[in-house]
Amino acid sequence: MILNSENNGFFFSKKKYFIESNGTVTKKSHSNIALIKYWGKHTKEIQIPLNSSISYSLEQVYTVTRLIYYMKKKKSKNFSLKIFLSGEKKNIFLQKIRNFFHRIAYYCSYLQDYNFIIETHNTFPHSCGIASSASSISALSLCIMEIEKKLGSFLTKEFFFKKASFLSRLGSGSACRSIYSGLVVWGYHKYIKGSSNLYSIRYPYQVHPIFTKMLDTILIVDEKPKKILSSKGHQLMNRHPYAKERFKYANQNMNRMISILKTGDLPEFGKLVEYESLTLHAMMMTSNPYYLCMKPNTLSVIHTLWDFRIESKKNIYFSLDAGANVHLLYPIQEKTSISKWINSDLLSYCKQIITSFCIY
């Protein structure tokens, strides 16, 4: 049978490997902020998005993961895992990571030969609306691919990252975009060559210079872990009254984004990014059951930003993930005046601020 990349079989690992009794691999992966959002997935297939999405990877917002593996006394289908976050043992992540390992074991048969210790460190708080699962799952997937390489698989660089993205997707959809730096697309879109539902690709088209030097200041208005997990939110899209229209518009918004990225129309970019963010939250608010991720300070930041934009005529726009925190996107040239404004007008609304370069 000829396996092509649109076929999951393309990612099977070969059966025979060198035997290595133990080892350690370390990988770093960045978080990302979506410009066109992924919200909703197919019910019959695993982690297949219902619309394509595009994101910037964030330079200063990342996870470093060390994966220690040692041979099991007896091969078994169970995974023995220990997880440490910043040196602290974290059993709350065990189930999620164990499920992830079970899901990918089909494609990485060698995983069943080992026990694992996962030591991970984030440059930001987890589960607070910054995509911590994106950077942590993608860092872990890169570690797993490094093991695959060490065990003797000949992997081209292209395949290494493609499969890392494929595996990441099975852990957390948005994580598959974190495998690459820069602007990254996940999900098939008829106008984006090479786009796939199975893994992400680097955005393949010309980008205006203005979008190659953008900053993202993340205002952490709420550090607490999310009450409703994204997996639940995606599930609620399955019988959502506005889902069909959302997927249609998300596709059209991607068309608009392709043209904006080419022409460098920053105000249109901002309008679209804000519209996508509010649409994402509108979907949550109109799910059944409905819920709300924004906090009073989220709205205070947005209104203060809108007033500032009218007065200053600066190109600064917000984006939201599935949480209360606000991402402010602006070109690097505006850095000095915008940091001044953030310090004087926004500091009181947030617990912490992280400024990152949007990698291009």
Ligand code: PMV
């Ligand atoms: O990757 P998940 O399953 O955690 O979904 C998160 C999706 C959003 O972050 C809300 C949007 C996106 O495209 O990143």
